[in-house]
Amino acid sequence: MRAVDDLSLSIARGEFLALLGSSGSGKSTLLNLIAGLDRPTSGAILANGSDLTTLSPLQLARYRRNTVSMIFQSFNLLPRMTLEENIDLPLRLAEVERSERAGRVREALERVRLTHRTGHRPPELSGGEQQRVAIARALVNSPQILLADEPTGNLDSATGEVILSLLRELQTQLGMTIVMVTHERPLAERFADRLATMGDGRLLDTTPTVRGAAQ
Amino acid sequence: MKFWDLSDLALRNLREAFLRNALTTLGVAVGVASLVAILSIGVGLQRFTAKRISQSGLFDTIFVTAKSNFRGMGRPQREAQSDKPARPLDEDARRELQKLPNVIEVYPQVRFFTEVRFHNKPYATVVAGMPESSRNSGAFDGMQGSFFSSADASEAILQIEFAKDLSDQPASLIGQDLALRYAERQAIPAASDTSSARDGAGFSVVPKELHLKIVGVVETEPAAGYGGTGNARLLIPLQTASALRAAQVNDLRDIVRGANANKAVYPSLSVRAKSPSQVAVLEASIKNLGFNAFSLLDASKSLQTFFSLFDSLLGIFGGLALSIATLGIINTLVMAILERRREIGVWKALGAADSDVQQLFFVEAGIMGLLGGILGVAFGWLLGHVITFGTNVYLKRQNLNPIELTSVPWWLVVAALLLGVLVSLLAGLYPASRAARLNPVDALRYE
Numbered sequence: 099m100r101a102v103d104d105l106s107l108s109i110a111r112g113e114f115l116a117l118l119g120s121s122g123s124g125k126s127t128l129l130n131l132i133a134g135l136d137r138p139t140s141g142a143i144l145a146n147g148s149d150l151t152t153l154s155p156l157q158l159a160r161y162r163r164n165t166v167s168m169i170f171q172s173f174n175l176l177p178r179m180t181l182e183e184n185i186d187l188p189l190r191l192a193e194v195e196r197s198e199r200a201g202r203v204r205e206a207l208e209r210v211r212l213t214h215r216t217g218h219r220p221p222e223l224s225g226g227e228q229q230r231v232a233i234a235r236a237l238v239n240s241p242q243i244l245l246a247d248e249p250t251g252n253l254d255s256a257t258g259e260v261i262l263s264l265l266r267e268l269q270t271q272l273g274m275t276i277v278m279v280t281h282e283r284p285l286a287e288r289f290a291d292r293l294a295t296m297g298d299g300r301l302l303d304t305t306p307t308v309r310g311a312a313q
Numbered sequence: 314m315k316f317w318d319l320s321d322l323a324l325r326n327l328r329e330a331f332l333r334n335a336l337t338t339l340g341v342a343v344g345v346a347s348l349v350a351i352l353s354i355g356v357g358l359q360r361f362t363a364k365r366i367s368q369s370g371l372f373d374t375i376f377v378t379a380k381s382n383f384r385g386m387g388r389p390q391r392e393a394q395s396d397k398p399a400r401p402l403d404e405d406a407r408r409e410l411q412k413l414p415n416v417i418e419v420y421p422q423v424r425f426f427t428e429v430r431f432h433n434k435p436y437a438t439v440v441a442g443m444p445e446s447s448r449n450s451g452a453f454d455g456m457q458g459s460f461f462s463s464a465d466a467s468e469a470i471l472q473i474e475f476a477k478d479l480s481d482q483p484a485s486l487i488g489q490d491l492a493l494r495y496a497e498r499q500a501i502p503a504a505s506d507t508s509s510a511r512d513g514a515g516f517s518v519v520p521k522e523l524h525l526k527i528v529g530v531v532e533t534e535p536a537a538g539y540g541g542t543g544n545a546r547l548l549i550p551l552q553t554a555s556a557l558r559a560a561q562v563n564d565l566r567d568i569v570r571g572a573n574a575n576k577a578v579y580p581s582l583s584v585r586a587k588s589p590s591q592v593a594v595l596e597a598s599i600k601n602l603g604f605n606a607f608s609l610l611d612a613s614k615s616l617q618t619f620f621s622l623f624d625s626l627l628g629i630f631g632g633l634a635l636s637i638a639t640l641g642i643i644n645t646l647v648m649a650i651l652e653r654r655r656e657i658g659v660w661k662a663l664g665a666a667d668s669d670v671q672q673l674f675f676v677e678a679g680i681m682g683l684l685g686g687i688l689g690v691a692f693g694w695l696l697g698h699v700i701t702f703g704t705n706v707y708l709k710r711q712n713l714n715p716i717e718l719t720s721v722p723w724w725l726v727v728a729a730l731l732l733g734v735l736v737s738l739l740a741g742l743y744p745a746s747r748a749a750r751l752n753p754v755d756a757l758r759y760e
Contacts, residue, residue, distance in 0.1 A: 135662060135753045156666050163664025174659045174757065178329050188663045190318040235663070 105301050107294060111242075114269050114276045114310075116286035119296035125279040126247055128296070132277060133168050133245050134158045145243065163192050166243045167236035171251035173228040175220040175235070181207070182216055185235045192239055206234035209268060226257035230264065237268065244269075246278040250285065258282070262289045314669050316676075323676040330649065337645040338685045344638035345689025345733045348631030349725060350696040355624040357697070357720040362616065372589045375596050376422075377410065377582045378402065378605045400603040402579045410584055413598055415591040420444040421579040423554040424545060425561045430492040431479050438475060440493065441545030442554030446585070455714040458487040458529030465552040469493075469525040475546035476530045483530045493523045493547070496560040518560050525549060532714065635732070638685070639740040642678055646744035650674070650751075657748055658756025667749040674745035675738060682737025686730040693729065694721050 105128060109115050117125045130136040131143055134150055143150040145165065153161060167188075175184050182203050189199045207213050210230040220228050229249060236244055246265065250258030266289045269276050280286050286293055291310030295303045327334045366372050379402040400406060411419045423442035428435050445464045447453065453460055453470075461468045469491065476483035479491075496518045531548070561580055584599065584606075586592050592608045599606040650657070657670055697719030705715040 130754050133662065135757075156668075159661070159664055159666035159669075162662065168662050170757070174655070174662070176656055176659060178325070187660075190322070191314055191660075191664045191669060193315055193318075239664075 104299060105296070107301055107304070109275060109277060111275055112269075112273050114266065114289065114291045115278070116290035116293050117277060117279045117296060118281070118283055118286060118293055119302075123296040124299045125296055129168075129245050129247050129277065129279050132243070133166055134162045135168075163188065164239060165241060166245060167239065167241040168245045168247065169229065169232045169236050169249050171248035173220070173225075173232045173252070175228055175231055177220050180217055180219055181212065181223075181231050181234075184220065184231060185238050188235060188239045202238055203234075206238040209237060209271075210234045210264065224257075225253050226260060229253065229257075229261050233261070233264065233268070237272070240272070241274065243275045243277070246276065246280075248279055248281065250280065250282060258285060265289065314665070314672070319669075319672055319676050320680070323673055323680055326649075326653075326673075327677055327680060330652075333645060333648070334681060337641050338681045338688070340638040340641035341635075341682055341685025341733055341737060342688035342692055344631075344635035344736075345686050345729050346692035346696060347634040348628070348732070349690055349693025349721065349729050350700065350719070351627045351631045352624065352725055353693065353697040353719040353721045354700065355620070355627045356722060356725065357701075357718045359620045359624070360720050361716055361718070362620075366616070372609055373586045373592060375584045375586065375592060375599060375606050375608045377584055377599055378580070378607075379578075380603065380605055402582060402604065406602075406604070407579065407582055409602065410582060410599065413584075413595060415587045415595060417585040417587055418444065418446055419582055419584050420446075420551060421555065422581040422583060423551060423559075423561075425495065425559045427493065427495045427559070429547060430494060431489075436475075436478060438547050439545045440495070440547045440549060440554065440559075442551035443470075443548045444551045444583075453529070453531055456529050456531040457484050458527075461528060461550045464550050465556070466528075466550055467523060467525050467553060468528045468550065470529040470531050470548040471527060472544070472546040472548070473530055473532055486527045487529065489527050490524055491527060493525055493549075495521055495523070495557055497521045498558050498560045516560075521557070523553075523557065635736055639736050642681060642737050642740035643744060645681075646674055646678060646741055647747070649677070650744055650748045653748075654751065654756050654759040657751050658753045658759065661751075661753035662757060670751070671745045671749035674748050675741050678737045678741025678745070679734055682734040682740075683730070685737065686733025689733060690721075690726050690729050697721060 105124070107128075117128065119125050127136065131138055131150075132145070134153070137151060141151070145161070150158065150161065176187070179187070185203045185206050186199055189202060194202070204213070207216065210233050212227060212230050212234065215223060215227060220231065223231065229252075244265075249265070250261055253261060262285055265276060265278070268274070276290075278286070278290065283293070287307050289309075290307055291313065292304060292306045294301060379400065407419050407421070410416065421442075424439060426437070426439050428437055429440075430436075443461070445461075448460045456470070458470070461470070471479070471483070471486065473483060476486055480486050497520075498516045499519050500516050584595065586595050596606045596608050660670055660673075701716075701718040704718045708715055
């Protein structure tokens, strides 16, 4: 068994990269490594010039808190918290002052156009709305890198498109780097700058999309 | 994460699984309550005993006798070997003792065996003189009737058992009269021509009778069974008793030894110190004056040792209940980790350090401990009162005086609260570190 083996990939600042590949090709593991949730047994992951493999657990936690954010296929919202509380959690972890937090939560909700559903809990929302809350939670700490693990996997195609166009819009507004794992090549081709295809732990191919080539 | 944010989230988590966490908290409360209730009985009994002891005057009183008094009977006379000469315990000696520092009062022990007639029936009993100071010592608290109206009144207080001998309804005796029969010493005037009476060393004994009005009935005689001829069952004012000049046990012996019968010699004197702490020094200085002195201070010290052992034993039983509560907390938190595995993963993905997760579980345990402690102290206090109430109902049925059986001092409240929190934090130690060590990738995959 190998969970990623010999990949070498560099991603430019502000780029929207889609990672494609069959199941078990190591896409999600790669994403977890970039997210600082897992550590490689060999090799290096350089983010903003610092090697994640050399960071202490606390430094890695700080990296997850301030530099990188993640959204998931299953949204991973905390079901017992309201939308605001879910979005507020990264701010609490980063020890942002209480007075400042409410404004930033509000701003994040505005960005994903969900201000009308405040006070609700995640199970009361549709899948698309839940993913928008997850995006708002990922944005609230202004990360430089946004990692998306099959963000449209649980959504119908129309909603998936809405979510991806939202991601694209935010990326343009905020200048984040986005790395998205997906199975849906057509969507990836429409919204990403570059497609990287993985197979069996190896990087098979990277091609710029039409949008990427135009830039 | 800031402490208030952490507490806020911990409280929210506790509310979410309300029933389970409430039951766990109740477990801590029961543990703390049993500890508080049990220890409050220990403390209450200790206070009750200490109060009774101080009321009895046993521990602030030194019993003084003349050397070679109440000795002999096969025992080696150590005092006889001392370099201080034996001195008679007379009025001069009494005055000298009175002048010693930290002495409240010096009074003679008047105690004699005699006969009482009540409704023309004879009853044998021991009579004791009570100093006026015993009125305020608390020893007569809860008595039926009242204390002597004056220091030299012809009044009597009966010990309850004796009162029961006289009548089936002891309380009905109050206000009635009884006759005290006793033998009065009358000195034989010295006759210059007879060598035997040269020193006036002799007395005649004349039977006398004194009518006494019963004013009260008391449970036990204060300082009973000590320094005299057994439990007195009829108590009269000390001045009244002294004025009787009743023949006492040691009179005959004094005569044989050639003491002057005209000069009052006390069989023993009680010296009351201002506090039990001064007894040891005072006892030494009395011995220095050439008297025998004896106090029960050592007994008081061993009583303290007994109670500290007693409290520790009680504490162990209370601690057992608390240790079961500890297991409850561990169980609840370990269950919470299993349930919230994914949530812990999300926390970590959002940037929570291991210490954040650990602290969250720790604070949850601490809150359960604090709430359990507060509830437990309240329950324990209530339980103590219920026990006191039950005991007093029983005592009342047995015609005994009510007592304050339990006591919850402030230090017990603080200690119980601290213990509740401490035990909970200790119980949270393992679950918290387990939660902190969770691999976020595994945790996020968990369904």
